[in-house]
Amino acid sequence: MTKRDLENLKRLAVPPALAEAKRAAIAAALVAFDAVSDANVQFKNSTQGSAGSDRPMRTTSQTRSFFMGLASHQNMAVAASLAVLVIAAPIALKTYQDERTRSPDWPAPKPTAVAAVPAQLGKQPSEEKKQERLTPAAKLDSKPFPDNADFQEKTEAQPSVQSLDGRGDKLGSASSAANLALDGLLAKPAAVPPPPPPSHLAAPSPAPAGLPNGIAGFDAGKAARDELSNLPARQLKFGQSNLGMPNSLASVEPPEASKARPSDEERDVFNAPDVNPVKQAATEPVSTFSIDVDTASYSFMRRALNSGHLPPKEAVRVEELINYFPYSYPAPESADPPFKPTVTVMPSPWKPTDKLVHIAIKGYDLKRAERPRANLVFLMDVSGSMGPEDRLPLVKNALRLLVDQLQPDDTVGIVTYASGSGIALEPTKISDKQKIFAAIDKLEAGGSTNGAGGIADAYRLAEAGFDKSAVNRIILATDGDFNVGITDRDQLTSYIERKRNSGVFLSVLGVGQGNHNDAVMQSLAQNGNGTAAYVDTLNEARKVLVDEASSSLFTIAKDVKAQIEWNPARVAEYRLVGYETRALKREDFNNDQVDAGDIGSGHAVTAIYEVTPVGAPRLVDDLRYAKATAETAAASPSPAAATSSGGRSDTAELGYLKLRYKKPNETTSQLISLPITDELSKPTITDVPQDVRFSVAVAAFGDIVRGAPYVNGYTYDDVIALAQSARGDDPYGYRAEFINLVRLAKSARP
Amino acid sequence: MSEEKDETLARRAAGGCRASFALLLERHYDRVYRLAWRWTGSQTAGQDIAQDVAAKLARAIRTYRADAAFSTWLHRIAYTTTVDFLRSNQRTVAVDPSEIVRLIDSASSVPHDTGAAHDDLWNAVRSLPDQQRDAVLLVYCEDLSHAEASAVMGCSEKTVSWHVHEAKKRLKIILEAVD
Numbered sequence: 026m027t028k029r030d031l032e033n034l035k036r037l038a039v040p041p042a043l044a045e046a047k048r049a050a051i052a053a054a055l056v057a058f059d060a061v062s063d064a065n066v067q068f069k070n071s072t073q074g075s076a077g078s079d080r081p082m083r084t085t086s087q088t089r090s091f092f093m094g095l096a097s098h099q100n101m102a103v104a105a106s107l108a109v110l111v112i113a114a115p116i117a118l119k120t121y122q123d124e125r126t127r128s129p130d131w132p133a134p135k136p137t138a139v140a141a142v143p144a145q146l147g148k149q150p151s152e153e154k155k156q157e158r159l160t161p162a163a164k165l166d167s168k169p170f171p172d173n174a175d176f177q178e179k180t181e182a183q184p185s186v187q188s189l190d191g192r193g194d195k196l197g198s199a200s201s202a203a204n205l206a207l208d209g210l211l212a213k214p215a216a217v218p219p220p221p222p223p224s225h226l227a228a229p230s231p232a233p234a235g236l237p238n239g240i241a242g243f244d245a246g247k248a249a250r251d252e253l254s255n256l257p258a259r260q261l262k263f264g265q266s267n268l269g270m271p272n273s274l275a276s277v278e279p280p281e282a283s284k285a286r287p288s289d290e291e292r293d294v295f296n297a298p299d300v301n302p303v304k305q306a307a308t309e310p311v312s313t314f315s316i317d318v319d320t321a322s323y324s325f326m327r328r329a330l331n332s333g334h335l336p337p338k339e340a341v342r343v344e345e346l347i348n349y350f351p352y353s354y355p356a357p358e359s360a361d362p363p364f365k366p367t368v369t370v371m372p373s374p375w376k377p378t379d380k381l382v383h384i385a386i387k388g389y390d391l392k393r394a395e396r397p398r399a400n401l402v403f404l405m406d407v408s409g410s411m412g413p414e415d416r417l418p419l420v421k422n423a424l425r426l427l428v429d430q431l432q433p434d435d436t437v438g439i440v441t442y443a444s445g446s447g448i449a450l451e452p453t454k455i456s457d458k459q460k461i462f463a464a465i466d467k468l469e470a471g472g473s474t475n476g477a478g479g480i481a482d483a484y485r486l487a488e489a490g491f492d493k494s495a496v497n498r499i500i501l502a503t504d505g506d507f508n509v510g511i512t513d514r515d516q517l518t519s520y521i522e523r524k525r526n527s528g529v530f531l532s533v534l535g536v537g538q539g540n541h542n543d544a545v546m547q548s549l550a551q552n553g554n555g556t557a558a559y560v561d562t563l564n565e566a567r568k569v570l571v572d573e574a575s576s577s578l579f580t581i582a583k584d585v586k587a588q589i590e591w592n593p594a595r596v597a598e599y600r601l602v603g604y605e606t607r608a609l610k611r612e613d614f615n616n617d618q619v620d621a622g623d624i625g626s627g628h629a630v631t632a633i634y635e636v637t638p639v640g641a642p643r644l645v646d647d648l649r650y651a652k653a654t655a656e657t658a659a660a661s662p663s664p665a666a667a668t669s670s671g672g673r674s675d676t677a678e679l680g681y682l683k684l685r686y687k688k689p690n691e692t693t694s695q696l697i698s699l700p701i702t703d704e705l706s707k708p709t710i711t712d713v714p715q716d717v718r719f720s721v722a723v724a725a726f727g728d729i730v731r732g733a734p735y736v737n738g739y740t741y742d743d744v745i746a747l748a749q750s751a752r753g754d755d756p757y758g759y760r761a762e763f764i765n766l767v768r769l770a771k772s773a774r775p
Numbered sequence: 776m777s778e779e780k781d782e783t784l785a786r787r788a789a790g791g792c793r794a795s796f797a798l799l800l801e802r803h804y805d806r807v808y809r810l811a812w813r814w815t816g817s818q819t820a821g822q823d824i825a826q827d828v829a830a831k832l833a834r835a836i837r838t839y840r841a842d843a844a845f846s847t848w849l850h851r852i853a854y855t856t857t858v859d860f861l862r863s864n865q866r867t868v869a870v871d872p873s874e875i876v877r878l879i880d881s882a883s884s885v886p887h888d889t890g891a892a893h894d895d896l897w898n899a900v901r902s903l904p905d906q907q908r909d910a911v912l913l914v915y916c917e918d919l920s921h922a923e924a925s926a927v928m929g930c931s932e933k934t935v936s937w938h939v940h941e942a943k944k945r946l947k948i949i950l951e952a953v954d
Contacts, residue, residue, distance in 0.1 A: 030896055030950070031943070035916040037897070042808040042822050050826035051800045057833035058788075058796050408819060409826045443823065 049409055300733045301608075303600045303644050306591040306636075312601055313609040315621035316386070316585040316630050321535060323349035324565055326730070327762075330769040335730060343603030343727030344632065350723065350759055352629040352716040354387040363581040364388040364624055366684060366699055370706040371713050374747060375725060375739035378641040382599075382634040382701060383717050384589075384682060388581050390627035397579065398495040399435040400452065404483040405468060406503035408443040412470035416536045420502045421465050423534075423566030428462070431455045438486040439464055442479030452490040487529045496579055502534040530580075536560050564757070579626040582686040584694065586621045587632060588614045589701075591680040598637040598645055600735065602724045614685060617694050624686070631720045635735065636679065678702055711750070719751035719760060726767055741771045781845035789839040796836060800829055803846070807853045813916050814857045814908075816897055828856045850917065851927050858909065899949040903942050906930075910938035911946075 304312070322345035329336035357365040366386050373379035403424065411417040428437060438452035450464035483499045491497055560566045586609060591599055613619040624630060637643050684697040707713050710721070726744045728736045744767050752760045781799065788796035804825060811824035831852055839848065900911055906928070913924040914935070921939070925932040 030946070031911065031915045034896065034900065034912075035918065039809045039812045040818050042805065042812075042818065042825065046822035046826070047804050047808075050804060050822070050829040051797065053826055054800055054829035054833045055793065055797060057830045058793060058836070061834055061837060062791055062793075409823055 043410070046410055049412055053409070053412070299605065300728075300731065300735075301601045301603070301605055303598050303637075303735070305598055305645055306593040306596040310591045310593055311588060311611050312591070312599065312634070313586065313588040313611050313614050314601065314604045314632070315607040315609055316587060316624060317344050317604060317607045317622050318348055318624060318628050318630055320345050320349040322346060324560065327766055330766050330773055333769075333773055335770060335773045338731045341727055341731040342606065343724055343731070344607065345603075346727045347603065347631045347633070347720050347723045348629070350719065350763070352385065352387075352631065352720065354385040354629050354716060356387045356627075357389045360389045360391070360581070362695070362697055363686070363688065364585075364628075364684075364697075366682060366697065368682060368699060368701050368705050369713050369717050370679065370701065370703075371710050371717075371721075372708075373635055374710050374721065374743070375736045376635070379635050379637050380679075380706070381721060382589075382636055382679065383713070383721065384587070384632045384634070385717065385720075386585075386587075386624070386630040386632075386684070388624040388626060388628040388630075391579055391581065398492055399431060399579075400487060400490040400492055400495045400497045401431075401436065402438040402440060402452070402483045402487045402490075402499045404479055404499055404501045405439060405441045405449070406443070406501075407441045407468060407470050409470055410504055411536075416504050417468065417470045419536055419560065419563060419566060420534065421468055422563055423560065424465050425462060426563075426566065428455060428458060428465075436490050437461055438483075438490070439468070440479050440482040440486060441468065443470075448482055448486065452486055484529060488527070491527075491529070493528070496530070497528055498530045498532060500532045500534055502536065504536050534560055580623045580689050581626050581628075583623045583689055584617070584619075584621040585624050585630075585684065585686040586614050586619075588683045588685070589634065589680050590683075591636070592676070592678050593639075594676045595639055595679045596636045597639045597641070597643050600635050602633040602635060602728065604632060614683070615694075617687070617692065633721065633724050710747075715751040715753045719748055719753070722748035722751065723763065726763075726770070730770060741767050782841055785836060785839045785845045785848075786841055788836045791837075796833070799836075799845075800832070803849055804829065806846075807849065810850075810853050810912075810917060811857050811860075813897075813912055814861060814901070816901055820860065824853075824857050824860050827860070828853050831856060847923065847926075850919075854909070854913070854927050858905070861905075895950065899946050900942075902949065903945060907938045907942035907945065910935050911942045914939055 319342075322340060322342040325340055326336040326346065329340075355365060355367050357363065364386050366384060369383040369385070371381050371383065373381045405417070405420065407417060411420075431437070433454065433456040435455045436452040437450065437455065439448070439450035441447055441449050449468060450461060453461050453464075455461070483501075487497050487499055588611070607622065609619065609621065679701045682699045682701055684699075685694045686697070687694045710718060713721075722744050725736055725739055725747070726741070727733075729739065729741065729744065745764055748760065748764050748767065752764075755761060779795075779798075781802070784792075784795040784799050788799060807828050808821050808825040811828075812818065812821035815821055815824070828849075832849065835852060839845070900908060902908075903911065909928055910924060913919045913927060914921065917924075919927065921935045922932045925935045928935065
C-alpha cells in the first residue's frame with residue numbers, strides 16, 4: 026500500500042506559485058545575471074569604474090558589442106561598480122565550487138570562464154561600426170528607466186531595451202547569428218558579451234510610489250526620493266546574497282499600478298457583503314453598528330482607478346472611503362468623555378424628498394505632552410515578494426518618516442521574517458535615531474535571516490520594553506504573506522492567546538497589490554486590537570504613519586458602538602450607508618463582551634443614514650394588512666420603542682442616538698446619548714459645514730461605484746460638483762485627489 | 776524559437792545571452808518551484824527557494840558545459856538549494872493566513888481546514904530522515920532513476936535503493952498509525 030501511495034505522490038497537485046513570485050524570481054535572476062556580466066567586463070576595464078561610482082560608463086557601453094547583433098545595453102540599474110566586480114566574481118566561483126564539491130559530476134570549474142573578459146571589447150574596434158549594428162535594436166523598445174530621474178538620465182543615451190515579450194522575434198533573428206558565433210566561442214567563452222539591460226518584463230513603472238500631487242511642500246519627500254534613487258546601486262553591493270532580491274528590481278518588476286489587470290486583482294480576496302437594505306422604521310426601528318476607522322478600502326480603490334479600472338464592487342467599503350479623510354468636526358473639550366458626536370440633518374442631494382442624517386464623531390486629540398510613551402515593534406515581511414518599490418522600499422521610507430515624528434523617549438524595534446526571521450533592531454530609543462536609520466537601511470527583501478519565529482520575536486521585544494502606561498504595539502508590515510516563522514503551531518497559539526490580553530496591540534500595514542489578501546488583512550485588523558491600513562504611496566504612508574500616527578497608535582476609546590432608534594412617527598424608512606461588515610445585533614449594544622471598533626486620538630468617524638420622512642415617497646410599501654403603521658406607531662409606540670426610551674411618542678425627534686464605549690484600560694462601557702431633533706436640520710445642503718458636505722460626496726461616490734441601487738440618477742459629475750464645493754483647506758491635497766479619482770472613475774473600465 | 780533545446784539555450788546563456796537565460800528561467804521556474812514545494816510543503820518557501828535557485832543559476836550558468844543535460848544540472852541546483860534551505864530553517868514552519876486569523880481572533884474562530892486530502896502522506900514523507908525523504912521524493916516525485924538520484928544526492932546507487940527501502944518500511948508504520 027505504501028508502494029501505491031508513493032506512486033501517487035507525484036500526481037498529487039502542487040499548489041501553483043503566484044505569477045508574481047515567478048516574475049520576481051526571474052527578474053532577480055536577470056539582475057544577478059547582468060551583475061556577472063558587468064563584473065566580467067569591468068574586470069578588464071577596471072580603470073573605467075571605481076568603487077561606489079554610479080556614473081554610467083557610456084563609452085564602454087557603447088563600444089561593447091553584443092556578439093550576435095542583439096541589443097547591447099549597459100545595465101544602468103546595476104551601474105556596475107568595482108565593488109560589484111570584486112564581490113561578484115569570487116562569489117560566482119565560490120558558489121560554483123561549493124556545488125561542485127557536493128556533486129562530483131558537476132562541470133569542472135574554469136575560473137577563466139567567469140573572470141575572463143573580452144580583451145578586445147571596450148578598446149579597439151571602431152565605434153561607428155558598432156553603433157551601426159546597434160541602431161536597429163535600439164529602435165526595438167527603448168523604454169526609459171522607471172522610478173527616478175537619475176536613472177532616466179543615465180538611460181537616455183543608451184540603446185535598446187530588450188523586452189521579454191519581444192523575445193521571439195529578436196532571439197529568433199539572433200539565433201542563427203548566435204549559432205555561428207557560438208562555434209567559435211563555445212570552447213573559449215572568454216568573450217562574455219556585455220550585459221543587456223534590465224529585463225523589462227513588462228511596462229515601466231511610474232515614479233516611485235507614485236507620489237501624488239499632495240506631496241509638494243512635504244519636506245521628507247525629497248529626502249525620501251533621494252533615498253530611493255540611491256537604492257539600486259547601494260543594494261547591489263549587498264546583492265551577492267542571492268536570496269536577496271535587490272531593490273533595484275523594482276525597476277524591473279513593474280509596479281502593479283501600471284499594469285494591473287483584472288486577472289491580477291482577482292487574486293485579492295475580499296469579503297463581499299451586500300449593500301445595506303432599506304428598512305422600515307415601523308418594523309425595525311433600531312439600527313446598531315460598530316465604529317470603523319479603517320481606511321484600507323480607499324487606498325485600494327485609488328490604486329485600481331489609477332490603473333484605469335473600477336475596483337471590484339466588493340472591495341468598496343463606503344464607510345472606509347468616508348473615514349479616509351481628515352475632518353475637523355467639533356472636538357470634545359476634555360478627555361472625558363473622549364469623543365463628541367455631532368449630528369446634522371440635511372436634504373439628500375440625490376433624492377430631495379429624503380433626508381440625510383449625518384453623524385460625526387470626533388475623538389479627543391491628545392496633545393503631544395499628554396501622549397503616552399510608544400513602545401513599537403515592527404514585524405516586517407522581507408520575503409522576496411516584498412522587493413518591488415511599492416512594498417518594502419515604501420515601508421522603509423514610511424518608517425523613516427515615522428521615526429522622525431516620535432518622541433525621544435519612544436522606542437522602536439524591528440523584527441524581520443521571510444524564510445527565517447531575525448531581529449534587525451533591538452528596541453532603541455528615538456534619541457538614538459542614527460542607529461534606527463542604519464537598521465532600516467539594511468532591510469532587504471529576501472535577505473536571508475535566520476532565527477526564532479518572527480511573531481514570537483516581535484512579542485518578545487514588545488514585552489521586554491513593556492510599559493503599562495505606554496502604547497505597546499506590534500505593527501505587521503506585509504503584502505499578505507503570513508509565514509511568520511514559528512517553531513510550532515501549538516506554541517504560537519498559546520503564545521498569541523497569552524499576549525492578547527496583555528496589552529500588546531497589533532496593527533497591520535498592507536502593501537502591494539496582486540497578492541494582497543484583503544480579507545485576511547481586514548479580519549486581522551478587526552479582530553486584533555488594531556487597525557489595518559493599505560499603503561500604496563509614500564504620501565499614503567505618511568498619512569497613515571505620521572499624520573495619523575497619534576490616532577492609529579493612541580487609542581482613546583475602545584469597543585465603540587453606535588445605536589440609533591428611529592422614531593416611526595417621523596421616519597418611514599432608513600438605510601445606513603456602508604458599515605455592512607460592521608453591523609451588530611441590537612442586543613450586542615449593551616453587551617460589553619461584544620468587541621467593536623476603536624477610536625484613536627483625534628480620529629474622526631462618520632456615519633450617514635438616508636431616511637425617508639413619513640409622508641414622502643417611499644421604496645417599501647406599507648403592508649396591506651398591517652394598517653397604516655406610521656399612525657399606529659405614533660399613537661401607540663412599538664414595543665421596541667417602549668422598552669428603550671420609555672415609550673415616548675414625541676414627534677419632535679427623528680430618532681435617538683446612543684454611543685457606547687470603553688476607556689482604553691477599562692472593561693465596562695459608558696454611554697453617550699443624543700436626541701436627533703429638528704434643530705439639527707439644515708434647509709439645504711449648502712448650509713451644512715464643508716466637512717459634512719464633503720463626506721456626503723464621498724458616500725455618494727462609494728454608492729455609485731459599488732452600484733448601490735439608491736443613488737439612481739446621481740452622477741459622477743454631481744459628485745465632483747458637490748466635492749468641489751467642499752474642498753476647504755485640504756493642506757495635503759487629499760480632497761483634490763479624491764476629485765481626480767472621481768474623474769478617473771468616469772472613464773475607468775469595470 | 777521556443778522549440779530550441781535547453782542545452783542550446785544554456786550554452787548561449789553561458790556565453791552571456793540574456794534572452795536565452797530569461798527563456799530558460801521562464802521554462803523551468805515551475806518545475807523548480809514544484810520540487811521546492813514537495814520538499815517544504817509551503818508555497819511561500821517554495822517561491823523563496825525557486826527565486827534563490829534562479830539567482831544562483833544566473834552565476835552558475837556561466838560555467839555550464841554541454842556535458843550534462845541542462846535539466847539534470849538544474850535539478851541538482853534546485854535540490855541542493857532546497858535541502859540547504861530546510862537545514863537552515865528546521866525551526867520554522869509556514870503558517871496559513873487563515874490559521875493566523877484563527878489564532879488572533881479566538882472569538883469567531885473557524886476551524887482550520889487545510890483542504891488537502893493527502894496531507895497525511897505528505898507529512899509522513901516530510902517527516903522521514905533527510906536522506907530517506909530526499910531519496911523518496913527524487914525517485915517518486917521527480918521521476919529520477921536510482922542511479923540519477925544517487926548522482927544528485929552524491930551517494931552510491933545502492934545507498935539510494937537502501938534509503939528508499941527503509942523509507943517505505945517507515946512510511947508504512949507512520950501511515951498505519953495515522954489510520
